[in-house]
Amino acid sequence: MSASATTKELNELLSAAVEYQAPPAEERTSFLRAVSNEIEALEEELLTICMEETGLGRDRLAGEKARTVNQFRMFADLVQEGSWVDARIDTAQPERKPLPKPDVRRVLQPLGPIGVFAASNFPLAFSVAGGDTASALAGGCPVVVKIHPGHPRTGKMMGDAIKRAVKETDVHPGVFGLLSDQSIETGIALVQHPAVKAIGFTGSLAGGKALMSAASRRAEPIPVFAEMGSLNPVFVLPNALAKRADKIAQGLADSVALGCGQFCTKPGFIAGVAGPKLDSVTRQLGELLSKKETGRMLTEGISGRFKKLIEERRGFVLAEGGAILLGTDLASFKQTPALHEEIFGPASLLVKCQTESELLELARHLEGQLTATLHADEEDLPLAGRLAELLREKVGRVIWNGYPTGVEVCPSMHHGGPYPATSDARFTSVGTAAIQRFVRPICYQSFPQMLLPPELRNENVRNIWRTVNGKLTKEKVT
Amino acid sequence: MSASATTKELNELLSAAVEYQAPPAEERTSFLRAVSNEIEALEEELLTICMEETGLGRDRLAGEKARTVNQFRMFADLVQEGSWVDARIDTAQPERKPLPKPDVRRVLQPLGPIGVFAASNFPLAFSVAGGDTASALAGGCPVVVKIHPGHPRTGKMMGDAIKRAVKETDVHPGVFGLLSDQSIETGIALVQHPAVKAIGFTGSLAGGKALMSAASRRAEPIPVFAEMGSLNPVFVLPNALAKRADKIAQGLADSVALGCGQFCTKPGFIAGVAGPKLDSVTRQLGELLSKKETGRMLTEGISGRFKKLIEERRGFVLAEGGAILLGTDLASFKQTPALHEEIFGPASLLVKCQTESELLELARHLEGQLTATLHADEEDLPLAGRLAELLREKVGRVIWNGYPTGVEVCPSMHHGGPYPATSDARFTSVGTAAIQRFVRPICYQSFPQMLLPPELRNENVRNIWRTVNGKLTKEKVT
Numbered sequence: 001m002s003a004s005a006t007t008k009e010l011n012e013l014l015s016a017a018v019e020y021q022a023p024p025a026e027e028r029t030s031f032l033r034a035v036s037n038e039i040e041a042l043e044e045e046l047l048t049i050c051m052e053e054t055g056l057g058r059d060r061l062a063g064e065k066a067r068t069v070n071q072f073r074m075f076a077d078l079v080q081e082g083s084w085v086d087a088r089i090d091t092a093q094p095e096r097k098p099l100p101k102p103d104v105r106r107v108l109q110p111l112g113p114i115g116v117f118a119a120s121n122f123p124l125a126f127s128v129a130g131g132d133t134a135s136a137l138a139g140g141c142p143v144v145v146k147i148h149p150g151h152p153r154t155g156k157m158m159g160d161a162i163k164r165a166v167k168e169t170d171v172h173p174g175v176f177g178l179l180s181d182q183s184i185e186t187g188i189a190l191v192q193h194p195a196v197k198a199i200g201f202t203g204s205l206a207g208g209k210a211l212m213s214a215a216s217r218r219a220e221p222i223p224v225f226a227e228m229g230s231l232n233p234v235f236v237l238p239n240a241l242a243k244r245a246d247k248i249a250q251g252l253a254d255s256v257a258l259g260c261g262q263f264c265t266k267p268g269f270i271a272g273v274a275g276p277k278l279d280s281v282t283r284q285l286g287e288l289l290s291k292k293e294t295g296r297m298l299t300e301g302i303s304g305r306f307k308k309l310i311e312e313r314r315g316f317v318l319a320e321g322g323a324i325l326l327g328t329d330l331a332s333f334k335q336t337p338a339l340h341e342e343i344f345g346p347a348s349l350l351v352k353c354q355t356e357s358e359l360l361e362l363a364r365h366l367e368g369q370l371t372a373t374l375h376a377d378e379e380d381l382p383l384a385g386r387l388a389e390l391l392r393e394k395v396g397r398v399i400w401n402g403y404p405t406g407v408e409v410c411p412s413m414h415h416g417g418p419y420p421a422t423s424d425a426r427f428t429s430v431g432t433a434a435i436q437r438f439v440r441p442i443c444y445q446s447f448p449q450m451l452l453p454p455e456l457r458n459e460n461v462r463n464i465w466r467t468v469n470g471k472l473t474k475e476k477v478t
Numbered sequence: 479m480s481a482s483a484t485t486k487e488l489n490e491l492l493s494a495a496v497e498y499q500a501p502p503a504e505e506r507t508s509f510l511r512a513v514s515n516e517i518e519a520l521e522e523e524l525l526t527i528c529m530e531e532t533g534l535g536r537d538r539l540a541g542e543k544a545r546t547v548n549q550f551r552m553f554a555d556l557v558q559e560g561s562w563v564d565a566r567i568d569t570a571q572p573e574r575k576p577l578p579k580p581d582v583r584r585v586l587q588p589l590g591p592i593g594v595f596a597a598s599n600f601p602l603a604f605s606v607a608g609g610d611t612a613s614a615l616a617g618g619c620p621v622v623v624k625i626h627p628g629h630p631r632t633g634k635m636m637g638d639a640i641k642r643a644v645k646e647t648d649v650h651p652g653v654f655g656l657l658s659d660q661s662i663e664t665g666i667a668l669v670q671h672p673a674v675k676a677i678g679f680t681g682s683l684a685g686g687k688a689l690m691s692a693a694s695r696r697a698e699p700i701p702v703f704a705e706m707g708s709l710n711p712v713f714v715l716p717n718a719l720a721k722r723a724d725k726i727a728q729g730l731a732d733s734v735a736l737g738c739g740q741f742c743t744k745p746g747f748i749a750g751v752a753g754p755k756l757d758s759v760t761r762q763l764g765e766l767l768s769k770k771e772t773g774r775m776l777t778e779g780i781s782g783r784f785k786k787l788i789e790e791r792r793g794f795v796l797a798e799g800g801a802i803l804l805g806t807d808l809a810s811f812k813q814t815p816a817l818h819e820e821i822f823g824p825a826s827l828l829v830k831c832q833t834e835s836e837l838l839e840l841a842r843h844l845e846g847q848l849t850a851t852l853h854a855d856e857e858d859l860p861l862a863g864r865l866a867e868l869l870r871e872k873v874g875r876v877i878w879n880g881y882p883t884g885v886e887v888c889p890s891m892h893h894g895g896p897y898p899a900t901s902d903a904r905f906t907s908v909g910t911a912a913i914q915r916f917v918r919p920i921c922y923q924s925f926p927q928m929l930l931p932p933e934l935r936n937e938n939v940r941n942i943w944r945t946v947n948g949k950l951t952k953e954k955v956t
Contacts, residue, residue, distance in 0.1 A: 063576070083950070088890040088911075098541070102880060106890040106911075109870065111903075216694045220846070220897045223904075368698070381928070388929055392587065397921040400929075402580060411945055412566040412584040414921035419698045425589075426701075426918040433566075433584075433919070440904040441911070443875040443892035450859070451866055451878075465950055467889055472561070472943055472950070 006181045007189065013144045013177030014195040017113040020174035022140025024454070025462065027169070029080040032138060034165035036072035039065065039129060039158065046157055053151040054123050055296040060259060064124045068158075071131055071409060075138035078432050083465040084108075085439075087455045089477055090469055092446070102446050105456040108439040110140035112197035115190040117211070118148040118155055119202035120298045121262045126429075127151065128158040128178065131409075132200030132225075135434035141197070142175045146190055149182040150299040188214050191224070198438055199224040202264070202429065204344070205420050212423055225437050226423040227416065229342045230370035231269040231349075232404045235359060235387055239377035240401070241277045248375055249281045252348070253288035255403035257323040260294045261346030262302070265371055265404040268342055271351045271362055282327065282350055286319025294322040294346045306345035313338060316349070325350060330358045334365055356383055363390040368418030368425065371397045371404040394418060396425060484659045485667065491622045491655030492673040495591040498652035500618025502932070503940065505647070507558040510616060512643035514550035517543065517607060517636065524635055531629040532601050533774040538737060542602045546636075549609055549887060553616035556910050561943040562586075563917075565933045567955055568947055570924070580924050583934040586917040588618035590675035593668040595689070596626040596633055597680035598776045599740045604907075605629065606636040606656065609887075610678030610703075613912035619675070620653045624668055627660040628777040666692050669702070676916060677702040680742065680907065682822070683898050690901055703915050704901040705894065707820045708848035709747040709827075710882045713837060713865055717855035718879070719755045726853055727759045730826070731766035733881035735801040738772045739824030740780070743849055743882040746820055749829045749840055760796065760805065760828055768799025772824045784823035791816060794827070803828060808836045812843055834861055841868040846896030846903065849875045849882040872896060874903060 022028065047061050054061075078084050085108045093101035114136040118127035125131060128145050136143045147155035159178040166173055179186055191199055191214040201211055201224065208226030215224045236248055255267050270285075272278045297303035310317070316326040316339070323346035326339075333339050333351050343349075353359045366372075372391040376384040391398055396417035407415055413431030416422045422429075427437045449457050455464060458477040465472055500506065525539050532539075556562050563586045571579035592614040596605035603609060606623050614621045625633035637656040644651055657664055669677055669692040679689055679702065686704030693702045714726055733745050748763075750756045775781035788795065794804040794817070801824035804817075811817050811829050821827075831837045844850075850869040854862040869876055874895035885893055891909030894900045900907075905915045927935050933942060936955040943950055 090886070090888040090890040099884065101888075102886060104886050104888055104890040106892050112871070212694075212699070216690075221690070221901070223902070381926070385929055388925075392920050393590070396919070397923060398925065399923040400925045402924050406577065408568070408580060408582050408923075410568040410579075410582055411948055412568040412582040412921060414584050414919040416919075423699070424701070428919065441874070441892040441894075441906065442870050443890060445875060445877040445886075446880050447866075447876065447878045448859070451863055470889055 003185070006186050009180060010186070010189055010193060013179065014113055014193055016174030017142035017144060017177060018174070018195050020142040020172045022110050023171065025079050025082055027171070028138070028140065029076045031165060031169045031171045032072050032076035032079065032134070034169045035129065035162050036069045036076065038161040038165045039072065040069045042157060042161060046154065049157065050123050050151060050154040053154055054298050056123070056259065061124065064122060067409065068124045068129060071125065071134045074409065074432060075134050075435065078435065079138050081464070082455065082462045084432070084435060085455050085464070087464060087466040089456060089466060091477060104443060104445050105447070105452065106441050106443045107453055107455050109442045111438050111440055112141060113195050114141045114143050114438055115196045115199045116143050116145045117187060117199070117201040117203065118145060120148050120150045120302065121259070121264070122202070123148070123151040123154050124158065126202050128155045129162055131429055131434055136200065136438045137175065139435045139438040141438045144177040144179065144190060144196070146179050146187050147182050152182060187211070191215050192218055194220070196222065198222050200429070200437070201226040204228060205342070208423060223437070224423050225427055225429060227264060227429050228420055228422060229264045229344060230417060230421040231340070231342055231366070232265055232267050232369060232371045232373070233269040233271060233366060234267045234373040234375065235363070236270065236272040236281070237374065237376040237380035237383055238273055238356070239379040240375040241272055241281065243377055245277050245281045246284065249284040249288060251403055253285055253292065253323070255405045256289060256348045257292040257294055257346045258405050260297055261323065262298055262344060263405050265407060267348055267373065267404055269349050269351065271353060271359060273356060273359060274352050274354050278352060282318065285350070286325045289323035289325050289346070289348070290319045290321025292322035292346065297345060302344060306343065309343045310347060318350070323347060327352065330354070330362055333362065340367060359383070360386060360390065363387055363394070366394050368421045369395040370415065370417045370421045371395055371399060373399040373402065373404055375401055396421065396428070481663070484664050487658060488664070488667055488671060491657065492591055492671055494652030495620035495622060495655060496652070496673050498620040498650045500588050501649065503557050503560055505649070506616070506618065507554045509643060509647045509649045510550050510554035510557065510612070512647045513607065513640050514547045514554065516639040516643045517550070518547045520635060520639060524632065527635065528601050528629060528632040531632055532776050534601070534737065535773070539602065542600060545887065546602045546607060549603065549612045552887060552910060553612050553913065556913065557616050559942070560933065560940045562910070562913060563933050563942070565942060565944040567934060567944060569955060582921060582923050583925070583930065584919050584921045585931055585933050587920045589916050589918055590619060591673050592619045592621050592916055593674045593677045594621050594623045595665060595677070595679040595681065596623060598626050598628045598780065599737070599742070600680070601626070601629040601632050602636065604680050606633040607640055609907055609912055614678065614916045615653065617913045617916035619916045622655040622657065622668060622674070624657050624665050625660050630660060665689070669693050670696055672698065674700065676700050678907070678915070679704040682706060683820070686901060701915070702901050703905055703907060705742060705907050706898055706900060707742045707822060708895060708899040709818070709820055709844070710743055710745045710847060710849045710851070711747040711749060711844060712745045712851040712853065713841070714748065714750040714759070715852065715854040715858035715861055716751050716834070717857040718853040719750055719759065721855055723755050723759045724762065727762040727766060729881055731763055731770065731801070733883045734767060734826045735770040735772055735824045736883050738775055739801060740776055740822060741883050743885060745826055745851065745882055747827050747829065749831060749837060751834060751837060752830050752832050756830060763828070764797025764803045767801035767803050767824070767826070768797045770800035770824065772800040775823060780822060784821065787821045788825060796828070801825060805830065808832070808840055811840065818845060838864060838868065841865055841872070844872050846899045847873040848893065848895045848899045849873055849877060851877040851880065851882055853879055874899065874906070
């Protein structure tokens, strides 16, 4: 596609997008449900095409499709229930001294058109109709998506499903647009288009930084929500190691190799205290990873980069086969910036510490992460407590005796950690709170009832939780 | 102060700050109350010094002192009540198919050390112990403040009050630091210090942009909450104009000249439809503004800049005296970028439209604003509705038949508008929601009770509202 054709398409999609006015909650809910139904109705052909394009397995993709459908339903439920708009009402006190208090009311409203970049590694759940799109639409924003070049046919099918839902429910067509061109240049043009008000992105650190930079160079800077991956450190504490080394080695090997290691939450870093138990876990983990059948990677680019990163770290490789184990110690981890980088793919780095205080020192040396995991036993609690204190400053989610892969989609999930894991640790890209990325408060002072949004009128017609004069209530305002 | 002495001081303050761990809610509340009491106890000397330094009147400063005290009490109440931490709990479902659901819990935690820039125009309520400091401390963050060079002695007195509260309540001294040096270079060094996690600023667009740029150049970019002023357009609708032109002219003149026009919410832009009534309001407003006694401005720099901006717009001046009225029409407003800039000081611009559709077109041409105001009568409702629809996309707060100055400090207030009014329209610098700027979620998966923060344990010991399995409740988790 020529540059001018792309510019024309981008302008057309965004001209339509700015015409879209978020419909009332009931209609928005119907639309989100229609999207979920349309996606659910996509049959075997979707999975076949997606398998061809991505190399991912049928079961994994069937599960991901279900998750994609459920995400739209979850947001439909959220919008229908309605309290997420955080309505706040402070009523007037005309007699207050020295100055009368005006009536002030506040609610969340959509930011405006959102640019979404489909991710390579979740061709359904974080792609064209993924979590970014679902949460932005739920927030009342129109969305323009750049398809990922790794799975264009899948992207097109998912986009068509959304467009069918638009027609069925008679929503303004500006609500959703799909860019034909998948180039980096088009992506930058999307970020820099004056009508775009925020960006959702899941991908590499380099990609995320490029978008953040493009957004900050705009006449009107906009927020970029970039999820850029992570080492996801796992700390195996001495008593847990002593009691269930085999189980932990097996769990780690499965988590590292899952989906060919192409998860942003893959445990890419494992730490423990030196001793016969750690040696045996290292050996076992090396064997398990070597024997993994990991299949082809998502794209040739990703595969090429994985091989290059491993070659550059050749001196650290402990075991190699379908998946790879690297190893080092605290001193060399601290001295080697390359070991702090995520290796996207089926590989993990084991860091051998000499003492418990070295484990703590290691935790202090970590950059921002999506997750950190502790494997700990009853007797490990004092050390685990100290580690958790350090790690919660560095990560978005801490996990106890589990594995970071498998991100639960729920109100309590937080998928977002300090930079460089994400561009903004205050926001999540998974779970209902993801909607908060795409809205901002608007405040009405002394406004007549009929010009207020329904959520702020005295009669609580939507029966939502509201903060009225500082108290949470569903009562109407009298 | 030498550059190396400043660097040394900055490093010392931030080394202490990173050692500060937010104390439990009860202790944090006591500390905030102690600060409010210490400020309240400052006597006549504070007001005398502050009057000398800023030229502001005694009554205004006494009111501002009360507001500053009340802000700390409001945040103390918020922290004591506790529900602001937005605790969310999703309990485990070990039997769920195809995969068990883990226990996931989420709460807001402090971002870390916050750099605060004292504002010139609120030497008490938005300065050393102002809203940014109060909300950051309430959120559990330590604060390092750069005093405004316009009122260094006031700043020092307020800082000393906070330090006395630190001692009284035995809080870690790293919680609060005051930089001796007040230079721009020191400000940039504060933004770029690796230990600083966010910035609070109220001031000029140029100043805010410099801080945003410095923050984005860091190895780890951080959020800058910059409130950079605004035109605060006021639309006077035809029927309101016909019925109460005198009252509106008087109200506008008072609001424009209040505090020598040195408010970020000063109405710097007034629009109406041409006719005898608009002519008479223009004449009246010009006379009222000319006769205002506005006193000296906050600093010589501000006064010099105000005079320069007026000279550059000399051709638009309609009336001049203590305060100034400028005038133009839609076409020339659209063609003259200088008229879109805020003039900080006692001046306002009246834009004469020929028709109601010109009023709407004018609204479409506005950049981001903190506020917009409608003066409207019953018969104006249809036009007011259309204007409100346009304006809510451009502003943080819309006001009905009032004046934008006088920002109520309450849960519903939103003081933050689209760029260039602020750096981030999603956050407010006034009201309880200001605390949200300085926290981020942390998620605990399958964690043992004893390692969870009190707000996330099964027993709801703090008796706060929590979202448990999607439902808002104060019940304990069973």
